[in-house]
Amino acid sequence: MPRPAPRALVRLPETGDLRAAAAAAARALGLTGPRADFRLRARDPRQDMQYGESLLLVDDPAPHRRARLVFSRARRAWPSCAGAWLAAAAAETVLARFPAALPLYARAARLAPDSAWIPAWRGVARALDERRRRAERLKSALSDFDLALERGADPAFVAPWRAELRHDLDDRAGALEDLARIPPGDPSALWARVERGEILCECGRADEALAEFDRLASEHPKASWAWALRGRTLATTGRPARGLPDLDRAVRLAPRAAAPRAWRSETLRALGRYGEALKDLDRATRLDPGYTLGWVWRGRLKLLLGRPAEALKDLDRAVRQDPRYRLGLAWRGEALFKLGRTREAARDFARVAPLDPRRSWTPVAAEGTRADAAARERAYWADLRGRVASRPDDRWARRLLAEALSRGAGEARAA
Secondary structure, eight states: OOOOOOHHHHTHHHHOOHHHHHHHHHHHHTOOOOOOOOOOOOOOTTTHHHHOSOOOSSSOHHHHHHHHHHHHHHHHHOTTOHHHHHHHHHHHHHTTOHHHHHHHHHHHHHHOTTOSHHHHHHHHHHHHOGGGOSHHHHHHHHHHHHHHHHTTOOHHHHHHHHHHHHHHTTOHHHHHHHHHHSOTTSTTHHHHHHHHHHHHHHTTOHHHHHHHHHHHHHHOTTOHHHHHHHHHHHHHTTOHHHHHHHHHHHHHHSTTOHHHHHHHHHHHHHTTOHHHHHHHHHHHHHHOTTOHHHHHHHHHHHHHTTOHHHHHHHHHHHHHHOTTOHHHHHHHHHHHHHTTOHHHHHHHHHHHSOOOTTSSOOOTTGGGOOOOHHHHHHHHHHHHHHHHHHOTTOHHHHHHHHHHHHTTOHHHHHO
């Protein structure tokens, strides 16, 4: 007669205690315990300031790989135990094997349809699976987090993930609500304060954001990210000269990090110091070739310097690294447009904002029918203005138009 599944594993969909489930399953199967605690790595505020853009879900993946093997055996030994499938799925998730995790969550949900922890962990996998990172897919992750909270999952686990997801979906008010759920002593509390400041800045509440970043810089004077956030906020709210010393300090504190240099380059560009800005972006892309935003900003700066062919190389690289990055597609479209490759430009613009006859937005020179360059320019900016007017929540369009106006683009004013 087969041995029954251990109690800690059976109750996992109710308790969410993966550590106890791993130890109990290993004992029941006669295996060495994996010593995996399944404690997700504390969210580092602006970790890209220091380490690049990769983020492990756990500090040490080795014991979690061992737990994955234990849980794989467990689901074969107890195929009707929902906890075994949930545990196996969670192990795949912390190891960033999201496509492998999702079918396991589906099986667990069929066996325990009222569980709070199955949708909580499945939401994490859905939110992070790069193949699914489109708005309609992200909404399924958001539904999982809503369901998990409704069924009693720990808000401290769910709130940071749901806040980040709501921010991605431009639900800033909802994101602020979730951030307020995170208690001061939580491992994600510092990240939550940074996230709140960035959302306040996006909402036009720059003074509140600056007050938060002032406090963070005072509390963490040796943290590059704190000074970079403060400096960037000053620069993007019309005070670049005041923001530059903070960004200088951020670069000194993290000289091998790409992001502070890239942000400083933006401030130098706003001050008209294009040569210094380009040097910062050259250095940033060498330090972290995977930092997509660095390639986008370098391509954009080369466009401002009248070097569209060089700009296109950088923007091509950015789009190869992240084919769905709207800012990269938008600027690549402009580079192609400047080079007279209007059909390709129209395709990029259409990928950023699909053609909708109900909106006053038509990708520039679709089909390449406008022969006169000046007319094409005026049409482009007219289209962009129409896009901003009809979709005020479209951040990339606002950014493109503001950029044109800030550099004194005559064609933009003419439109």
